[in-house]
Amino acid sequence: MFCKNCGKELDDNAVICPNCGVPTDKLYAQQPLSEPKKINGIGIAGFVVGLLGLLGGNYLFLIPGIIGLILSIVGVVHMKKCNSANGLAVAGLIVGIVSFIFWLLIWILAIGIIMDGSYPLY
Numbered sequence: 001m002f003c004k005n006c007g008k009e010l011d012d013n014a015v016i017c018p019n020c021g022v023p024t025d026k027l028y029a030q031q032p033l034s035e036p037k038k039i040n041g042i043g044i045a046g047f048v049v050g051l052l053g054l055l056g057g058n059y060l061f062l063i064p065g066i067i068g069l070i071l072s073i074v075g076v077v078h079m080k081k082c083n084s085a086n087g088l089a090v091a092g093l094i095v096g097i098v099s100f101i102f103w104l105l106i107w108i109l110a111i112g113i114i115m116d117g118s119y120p121l122y
């Protein structure tokens with residue numbers, strides 16, 4: 001075969017042209033068909049933070065839930081570029097929404113009770 005870049009005659013098994021360094025068609029033929037794993041790290045982070053928000057939202061107000069929710073949304077948007085841990089991004093989004101709504105209702109309820117005056121503050 002001949003180099004498609006410089007035209008030099010090459011060994012049939014050569015994966016790269018020794019003359020100009022351009023890869024031959026053999027190089028692409030040898031590569032595995034499956035894509036390398038691209039882990040959806042933001043999705044994992046969203047899931048973990050969302051879970052923390054669900055468990056500890058009463059101490060830290062709604063902050064972990066909101067951060068988890070934002071990270072999960074970014075993770076879900078990012079899904080097309082990744083082929084691993086995409087399920088966690090979706091799970092994180094669900095956990096984030098549940099966490100946010102759950103603690104939002106708790107805080108609305110708590111503030112409502114305080115405003116009502118029936119909650120013994122002193």
Ligand SMILES: [Zn+2]
Nearest residue numbers: 003006017020
């Ligand atoms: Zn060449």
